[in-house]
Amino acid sequence: GQQLNQSPQSMFIQEGEDVSMNCTSSSIFNTWLWYKQDPGEGPVLLIALYKAGELTSNGRLTAQFGITRKDSFLNISASIPSDVGIYFCAGLTGYALNFGKGTSLLVTP
């Protein structure tokens, strides 16, 4: 599959701080997705982006589909302890999803 480069690999922040993570690829995708995985569970879809330039929010989460269609970012505002987990970006080719390696987020009270 196509390789997605996700950064940072991990983040350790204090409650209330904003978080930003991004994903880049050498390939163009028509759809970008962001998932969160809690320990012992499968990934859960947070946000789906379908058009280049699209900016979409879901509560405290905001994600954008890059103009070049080769990148995307996810922002989390005013982080809370339950934001802890691994965040994955994924790019869609046909109906096959290609995943990044994930960003591990730790939030201290």
Add this chain to the structure above:
Amino acid sequence: ETGVTQTPRHLVMGMTNKKSLKCEQHLGHNAMYWYKQSAKKPLELMFVYNFKEQTENNSVPSRFSPECPNSSHLFLHLHTLQPEDSALYLCASSQVLPTGGIDYGYTFGSGTRLTVV
């Protein structure tokens, strides 16, 4: 039951054993997937079934054998596995559109944590 259900949640097996992982989706989706998740690696797509037909096999060793008897059920049959096959195995489903894309991404199950000893 709702969403995607995987059983068992945990499995420990010897290298000479034969076991099967089960996945069931209650979403009316028409495509199902097996992914392998190992530490510090991206999720690796193993198999894709679209309308019960296997459409992709990403060079997976023959000791992994998928079965999709209908659009709601997916199995992964395991035999003579190696310790490096220990991982979290995730099942997912999606609705493939007539255009070839998918609607709202994949829905994942909670996974089966497999340990090969």
